[in-house]
Amino acid sequence: MGAGIRGFLCLALLLLGLSTMAGAGAAPLPLDERAEPLDPRPHIEVLRDPERRLSLDDLLTDPPPFASAAPRPDLNFGYSHDAFWLRLEVRSTAKRDGEWRLEFTYPSLDRVDLYMPGVEGLVHQQSGDTLPYRSRSIGHREAVFAVPLKAGEQRTLYVRVVSEGSLTLDARLWRADAFQRHSEAGYATLACYFGMLLALAAYNLLLFLSLREPTFILYVGFVCAFGIGTLSLNGLGGQYLWPDAVGWSNRALPFGLTLASAVSVLFARAFLGTARHAPRWHLVLTIAAALELAITVATLLLPVQLALKCMSITGLTSTLLLLGCGVGCVISRVPGARIFVLAWGMLLLGAVLLALRNFDLLPTTFLTTNAMQIGSALEMLLLSFGLAARFNELKRQKEQAQVQALAAQQQVVWALREQERILERRVTERTEALADANERLRALALKDPLTGLANRAALKQQLDLALRRAQRRQEPLALMLIDLDGFKPINDRYGHEVGDTILREVAxxxxxxxxxxDLPARLGGDEFVLVCESVKNRQDARILAQRVLETLNRPSEAVPGQLCVGASIGVSIAQGDDIGGGALTRAADLAMYRAKASGSNRICLADETESPLDDHPR
Incomplete structure (x- = not known):
C-alpha cells in the first residue's frame, strides 16, 4: 500500500513538473478576487495543428514550440481546417480558494476541449455547438469552463479548438459569481433583441393579414430567416430550440442568413416597386433572388466551411446590391427609397464589420462581434418604420380617394338638384319607372320565362333555406325530381309550340x-323539381309524389284527343341532418334514373334497396 502511494505521488509530481516545464514560455496570469474580467491573450501561447493529430500526451511528453499570442491584436484565425491548441498558465493570488470561469466569447465554435493536468489527476471539460447541449460541461450558449484554484495554486490549462466556422478564440477569465451576473445581463440583452424581432414580425404579420399587402409578409419572412441565423450565431438556438440537433446547429447559421439575403431582395422589389419605377433594377434583383435561393439550398449540402463562406459573400454582395438599388431609386425619387437606403446602410455596416472580422481583417471587439445584431436591429427598426410610413401612405391615398369620391358624389348631387329644379316631374317618373323595371328584372331573374316557375338559381337559394329550416325543426324534407316521359317525340311530332304548351300545363x-x-321549379328542358317541406316520413313523401304523378298523367289539352304525358319521379329525403342541396339533388336524380330504367312513369325513392314501386301501372 505504501509503495503504491509513493508511486502515485511520484507520477503526480512528474506530471506537475512536465506541465510546469511546458508552461514556462509565458508568464502566469494572476487571478485575484476582482469582479472585472481578465484578458488572458498576453499570457496565451498558440500551437497550430494542421493534421489534427496532436493529443495532450504529445504536448506533455514532447512539447512542440508554442507561439506567444501577445503580439496579436486578437485570437481570430479566420476560416481554417486546422486544430488549434492554446496553453495558458494561471496562478491564484486570492487569499482563499475560489473558482473562475474561462469564457470563449464567440459561440459558434464547433468543439472546444479544456485539459487541466495536476496532482489530483487530469480534468477534462468539453463544449461547442456540435455537442448536444446536455453533453457540455457547463450549460451555456458559449463555450465556458470551470477553473477551480486553491489560494496560491498555479495550473496550466490546455485548450484544443476545432471549428468549420470562423476560429475566433478570444477568451476572458471571470470570477464565477461575476461571470454569473455578466451572463444574466447578456441573456437579458439577447432576450430584448429577439423580443424586438418577434414583436416586429408579429406586428407586420397582423398588418399583412389586415391589408393583404405582400411587402409585409416578405418583411416577416426576412425577420424570421434572419432570426434563425442569429439564434445560431449567438448560441441560443443550440441551447433552447435544437439542443440535440448538432448537424442542424452548424447549418442553421449559413442557411438562415443566406435565406434572409434572398428574401430581402424580394422585399426590396416589393417595397420600392421596382417593376414600375426601376425595371432594370427589377430584372437584376429577380436574377439575384433566384441565385440566392439556389445558394440557400446549397448551404444544406455543401461542406459547412464552404457554406459559411458563401453566406458571408452572399450577405455582403446582397447588401451592396440593395444599397445600390436604393440609391438609384433615391435618384429617381421613388417613394420610401431614402429610408430604405438608410436601413440597408446600417445592415451593410454591420455585415462588412462581421465579414472582415470573420476573415481576420479586423480585430475582435464587442462592436465587430455584435455588428450584425446591432446593424440588423437598426435596419429592421428603420424598415418597420418605412413599412409604417407605407401603411400611412396607403391610408392617406385611400382617404384621398374617398374624399375625391365624396366630392364627385357631391358634384353629382348638386347636378341632380339643378336638374331637379327643371325636370323634377320627369325625374320622378323615370325613377319610378326604373324602380319598376328593376323589380321586374329581379323577379324575372329568378323565374323560368316559359312556365313562370322558379328557375335553377331560385331553386338553389330556396332549397338551401328549406334545408336549414328542416334541420332547425328536425323535420324531414323531400325533393322530387320529375322528368317527363316521351316528351321529345311529342315535341318533334306536334312542334315546339305544342311542346311549350305542354310544359306550361305541367307547371x-x-x-x-x-x-x-312547397316550391315547384323548372330545372330546364322537361325536368321539374318540387321541394316539399314538413313531410312526416317516407310514406308521406311517396303519397305526395303519387299525387303529382296522377295529376301529370291526365290528358293534355294542348292538342285534340287523348294526349297523355307521363313522368318518372325520383324522391330524396333529408331527415333533418346536415346535408347539402347538391347532394340531395344528386340523390333524387339517381332515383329518377332508376325509375326510368324500371319502365318509366314510376316513382322511386332514393336509397331503396328493393326495385322501384310501380305506383302507377301503365
Whole structure:
C-alpha cells in the first residue's frame, strides 16, 4: 500500500513538473478576487495543428514550440481546417480558494476541449455547438469552463479548438459569481433583441393579414430567416430550440442568413416597386433572388466551411446590391427609397464589420462581434418604420380617394338638384319607372320565362333555406325530381309550340299539387323539381309524389284527343341532418334514373334497396 502511494505521488509530481516545464514560455496570469474580467491573450501561447493529430500526451511528453499570442491584436484565425491548441498558465493570488470561469466569447465554435493536468489527476471539460447541449460541461450558449484554484495554486490549462466556422478564440477569465451576473445581463440583452424581432414580425404579420399587402409578409419572412441565423450565431438556438440537433446547429447559421439575403431582395422589389419605377433594377434583383435561393439550398449540402463562406459573400454582395438599388431609386425619387437606403446602410455596416472580422481583417471587439445584431436591429427598426410610413401612405391615398369620391358624389348631387329644379316631374317618373323595371328584372331573374316557375338559381337559394329550416325543426324534407316521359317525340311530332304548351300545363299542375310550403321549379328542358317541406316520413313523401304523378298523367289539352304525358319521379329525403342541396339533388336524380330504367312513369325513392314501386301501372 505504501509503495503504491509513493508511486502515485511520484507520477503526480512528474506530471506537475512536465506541465510546469511546458508552461514556462509565458508568464502566469494572476487571478485575484476582482469582479472585472481578465484578458488572458498576453499570457496565451498558440500551437497550430494542421493534421489534427496532436493529443495532450504529445504536448506533455514532447512539447512542440508554442507561439506567444501577445503580439496579436486578437485570437481570430479566420476560416481554417486546422486544430488549434492554446496553453495558458494561471496562478491564484486570492487569499482563499475560489473558482473562475474561462469564457470563449464567440459561440459558434464547433468543439472546444479544456485539459487541466495536476496532482489530483487530469480534468477534462468539453463544449461547442456540435455537442448536444446536455453533453457540455457547463450549460451555456458559449463555450465556458470551470477553473477551480486553491489560494496560491498555479495550473496550466490546455485548450484544443476545432471549428468549420470562423476560429475566433478570444477568451476572458471571470470570477464565477461575476461571470454569473455578466451572463444574466447578456441573456437579458439577447432576450430584448429577439423580443424586438418577434414583436416586429408579429406586428407586420397582423398588418399583412389586415391589408393583404405582400411587402409585409416578405418583411416577416426576412425577420424570421434572419432570426434563425442569429439564434445560431449567438448560441441560443443550440441551447433552447435544437439542443440535440448538432448537424442542424452548424447549418442553421449559413442557411438562415443566406435565406434572409434572398428574401430581402424580394422585399426590396416589393417595397420600392421596382417593376414600375426601376425595371432594370427589377430584372437584376429577380436574377439575384433566384441565385440566392439556389445558394440557400446549397448551404444544406455543401461542406459547412464552404457554406459559411458563401453566406458571408452572399450577405455582403446582397447588401451592396440593395444599397445600390436604393440609391438609384433615391435618384429617381421613388417613394420610401431614402429610408430604405438608410436601413440597408446600417445592415451593410454591420455585415462588412462581421465579414472582415470573420476573415481576420479586423480585430475582435464587442462592436465587430455584435455588428450584425446591432446593424440588423437598426435596419429592421428603420424598415418597420418605412413599412409604417407605407401603411400611412396607403391610408392617406385611400382617404384621398374617398374624399375625391365624396366630392364627385357631391358634384353629382348638386347636378341632380339643378336638374331637379327643371325636370323634377320627369325625374320622378323615370325613377319610378326604373324602380319598376328593376323589380321586374329581379323577379324575372329568378323565374323560368316559359312556365313562370322558379328557375335553377331560385331553386338553389330556396332549397338551401328549406334545408336549414328542416334541420332547425328536425323535420324531414323531400325533393322530387320529375322528368317527363316521351316528351321529345311529342315535341318533334306536334312542334315546339305544342311542346311549350305542354310544359306550361305541367307547371300549372305542379302548382295545383304543391302545398303552401312547397316550391315547384323548372330545372330546364322537361325536368321539374318540387321541394316539399314538413313531410312526416317516407310514406308521406311517396303519397305526395303519387299525387303529382296522377295529376301529370291526365290528358293534355294542348292538342285534340287523348294526349297523355307521363313522368318518372325520383324522391330524396333529408331527415333533418346536415346535408347539402347538391347532394340531395344528386340523390333524387339517381332515383329518377332508376325509375326510368324500371319502365318509366314510376316513382322511386332514393336509397331503396328493393326495385322501384310501380305506383302507377301503365
Amino acid at each position: 300549372e299542375r305542379l302548382r295545383f299539387c304543391a302545398r303552401e310550403t
